[in-house]
Amino acid sequence: EAQVTQNPRYLITVTGKKLTVTCSQNMNHEYMSWYRQDPGLGLRQIYYSMNVEVTDKGDVPEGYKVSRKEKRNFPLILESPSPNQTSLYFCASSLSGLPLDTQYFGPGTRLTVL
């Protein structure tokens, strides 16, 4: 089944403890992206990647890192999480970055930073 998977789905951590949220897609998509969803603010893009080893900042990149060493994986790294990074995170992928390509979303990761 074609899909985008994220792990973990739920995570509670403490300030400053490094964490990684994994994202994987099995559709051979070139374009992958991370969003955070916050009440009243909608979805905001954190980082995106046009292809392997090609990443760029979205609207809210501060406090996050990403890597794209393989086409299928696009992990989101929080080196030193803070409470304002408590949010619901979505990974998405599309065939390419072109406007008409549909973005497919993962199930979301709910992160709480204490």
Place this chain on the structure above:
Amino acid sequence: AQRVTQPEKLLSVFKGAPVELKCNYSYSGSPELFWYVQYSRQRLQLLLRHISRESIKGFTADLNKGETSFHLKKPFAQEEDSAMYYCALKWAGANSKLTFGKGITLSVRP
């Protein structure tokens, strides 16, 4: 800069009533516009895109370039339409970022 505005946070209607979810955008080029839906505890999924001129689950959306709007409409709401709806805009360029509005919760009461 591109921007998507969904002026309302919540719309509550009775089953069978018409629904219009508003979306306005600002963008200097030719936009690609989308509606995404998120049902309770589910992932975001594409509902429809303006380029396709399609009707999905009874919903339609027409791009009005003069009013820079892309409102989502359905003549008769169903309870299963209750969800969060996001309007989104994509740049025309290859480095395409999807910009979302803040979303609106549609609640359809029996």
